[in-house]
Amino acid sequence: xxxxxxxxxxxxxxxxxxxxxxxxxxxxxxxxxxxxxxxxxxxxxxxxxxxxxxxxxxxxxxxxxxxxxxxxxxxxxxxxxxxxxxxxxxxxxxxxxxxxxxxxxxxxxxxxxxxxxxxxxxxxxxxxxxxxxxxxxxxxxxxxxxxxxxxxxxxxxxxxxxxxxxxxxxxxxxxxxxxxxxxxxxxxxxxxxxxxxxxxxxxxxxxxxxxxxxxxxxxxxxxxxxxxxxxxxxxxxxxxxxxxxxxxxxxxxxxxxxxxxx
Ligand SMILES: [Zn+2]
Ligand SMILES: [Zn+2]
Numbered sequence: 001x002x003x004x005x006x007x008x009x010x011x012x013x014x015x016x017x018x019x020x021x022x023x024x025x026x027x028x029x030x031x032x033x034x035x036x037x038x039x040x041x042x043x044x045x046x047x048x049x050x051x052x053x054x055x056x057x058x059x060x061x062x063x064x065x066x067x068x069x070x071x072x073x074x075x076x077x078x079x080x081x082x083x084x085x086x087x088x089x090x091x092x093x094x095x096x097x098x099x100x101x102x103x104x105x106x107x108x109x110x111x112x113x114x115x116x117x118x119x120x121x122x123x124x125x126x127x128x129x130x131x132x133x134x135x136x137x138x139x140x141x142x143x144x145x146x147x148x149x150x151x152x153x154x155x156x157x158x159x160x161x162x163x164x165x166x167x168x169x170x171x172x173x174x175x176x177x178x179x180x181x182x183x184x185x186x187x188x189x190x191x192x193x194x195x196x197x198x199x200x201x202x203x204x205x206x207x208x209x210x211x212x213x214x215x216x217x218x219x220x221x222x223x224x225x226x227x228x229x230x231x232x233x234x235x236x237x238x239x240x241x242x243x244x245x246x247x248x249x250x251x252x253x254x255x256x257x258x259x260x261x262x
Contacts, residue, residue: 009035160186164193213242221245 003016008030019028044051155171174186209217218241222228
């Protein structure tokens with residue numbers, strides 16, 4: 001059964017728990033806890049100096065205790081406040097996300113379009129930046145040159161037998177084989193042999209054209225010796241020139257075969 005007691009100050013009948021038990025006198029106080037607190041507050045208000053003195057004296061005598069109390073209070077509060085702040089942040093973020101999602105769903109088409117446009121713009125910008133950076137930056141130009149030089153040195157140490165002269169030569173003595181894209185392969189003949197070959201081919205080609213007096217050869221002669229332009233030379237002119245050249249060649253031949261004593 002719950003015990004009830006009447007407070008002598010406020011006159012309200014309260015549960016025993018609402019009264020302070022005095023262990024020194026082994027009985028409950030006559031006034032309830034609320035009334036005692038109220039009375040103390042009033043007393044402190046009317047005796048400010050005394051209260052301040054009492055408080056400072058207490059603080060002086062309980063330095064360590066108060067320090068520990070404050071520390072614990074702050075720690076407890078800190079955790080709680082941090083927790084509260086975190087929760088409110090999370091709540092706000094969730095709300096924002098929800099609003100964002102709703103807005104996106106409402107304007108999906110235009111947003112997607114704008115996004116794609118922006119992406120394309122960024123891509124072009126990045127390309128331009130990359131190009132500028134690589135084509136103009138002296139550091140990168142230098143780096144590239146060093147890389148090329150290194151590759152050249154590496155290839156210098158690689159060797160291959162020339163298919164024409166049969167000599168063992170370094171890779172740098174062979175032209176690149178551009179027919180095989182991306183590979184590092186070289187032509188089968190060395191640069192020197194390729195040069196000889198090309199010169200020989202040009203020479204024989206020219207001789208053949210000269211012997212046969214081809215249209216191309218005659219055109220070439222016009223351009224070289226008479227200051228014509230290729231498109232100014234008509235077919236008729238070519239025919240005349242061919243006859244003229246044939247005659248002069250024949251004359252030269254006969255002059256050569258004449259006896260020296262003329
Ligand atoms: Zn009371
Ligand atoms: Zn060779």
